[in-house]
Amino acid sequence: MRKITLNGLLISLALVLAFMERFIPLNLFVPLPGIKLGLANIVTMFALFYLGIPSAVTITLLRCLLASFLFGGMSSLLYSLAGAFLALVAMSLLKLGYPKFFSVIGISMGGAAAHNAGQILMASLMMRNTAVFAYLPILLFAGIVTGLLTAIVSANLFSIFEKTNFITKVWGK
Amino acid sequence: MxxxxxxxxxxxxxxxxxxxxxxxxxxxxxxTIEKTAVITQNNIVLDRIRLDRVSEPYTINYGGDYPGTITVENGSIRFSHAECPDQVCVDTGWITRPGQIAVCIPAGVIIKIEGQDPDLDIIVK
Known part of the structure; x- marks a missing residue:
């Protein structure tokens, strides 16, 4: 029961973050079209670190589905799924080397890069045109910065959770 | 830590x-001085425009689920209006150099600027 509740809460949190992000006028600070902060990835990272891969997959899948139904439009579903799942795969793999070889920074940046690559890959498949790859370098550079930002937020959150035993209290383990 | x-x-x-x-x-x-903008929708070429030969600015409309308008000027081209939800295409602004692209993913429209093909120089006299 606790698990269902927690997963439900995290899905709504990811949705809210994905929605809020649309109102941050990032274009005013960095004039690059199509870049996002990727705040919803903080939730995916949390799920991956504390609840395991099945939870992370469920949360990501439902977040993408609901976000597309509510505000993205159906055309965005395939792109967000491609990005989110490639990011999830990359982060799960990088997490194998945590904390010895990779920190949250590398995992988050790798996730951001995989997310961008997934979306461009899907775009080139859908449009049957490889010209869109010309846009990937900008997204990759932006991903290093946004990946670092979400890593800082995640790392601080995680250390607060661990200091206050928040996870054990909620999770009941 | x-x-x-x-x-x-x-x-x-x-x-x-x-x-x-x-x-x-x-x-x-x-x-290159010679610049051709190629507009494709779902990989079907809608238009090829010699940008260096454009004298007066004009617009091109495209259809589909998310229709929009492309504006052409001498040496540059852009999405000026689009019905798509994300507006990434319009935010891209003017593109002017060979190799640059502007894309509207929801509409499936790609504008790519192609430069002069160096090999063609030898053939065309």
Whole structure:
């Protein structure tokens, strides 16, 4: 029961973050079209670190589905799924080397890069045109910065959770 | 404390930067006087425009689920209006150099500027 509740809460949190992000006028600070902060990835990272891969997959899948139904439009579903799942795969793999070889920074940046690559890959498949790859370098550079930002937020959150035993209290383990 | 940069992190950053540079180098095209904008929708060519020969600005409309308008000027081209939800295409603004692209993913429309083909120089006299 606790698990269902927690997963439900995290899905709504990811949705809210994905929605809020649309109102941050990032274009005013960095004039690059199509870049996002990727705040919803903080939730995916949390799920991956504390609840395991099945939870992370469920949360990501439902977040993408609901976000597309509510505000993205159906055309965005395939792109967000491609990005989110490639990011999830990359982060799960990088997490194998945590904390010895990779920190949250590398995992988050790798996730951001995989997310961008997934979306461009899907775009080139859908449009049957490889010209869109010309846009990937900008997204990759932006991903290093946004990946670092979400890593800082995640790392601080995680250390607060661990200091206050928040996870054990909620999770009941 | 968790935010200590590890060796693996540096390798991840290096990998991303190298990949980005590799794509940048392989898609780079020299700036040429002759510029052709190729507009495609779902890989069907809608129009080819010699941008260096445009004298008066004009617009081109395209249809589909998310219709929009492309504005052409001498040497540059842009999405000026689009019905798509994300507006990434309009935010891209003017593109002017060979190798540059502007894309509207929801509409499936790509504008790509192609430069002068160096091989053609020898054939065309």
């Amino acid at each position: 968790r935010l200590k940069l590890k060796l693996g992190d540096v390798l991840v950053i290096l990998g991303i930067v190298l990949t980005a540079f590799f794509i940048l180098v392989s898609t780079y095209e020299k700036n």
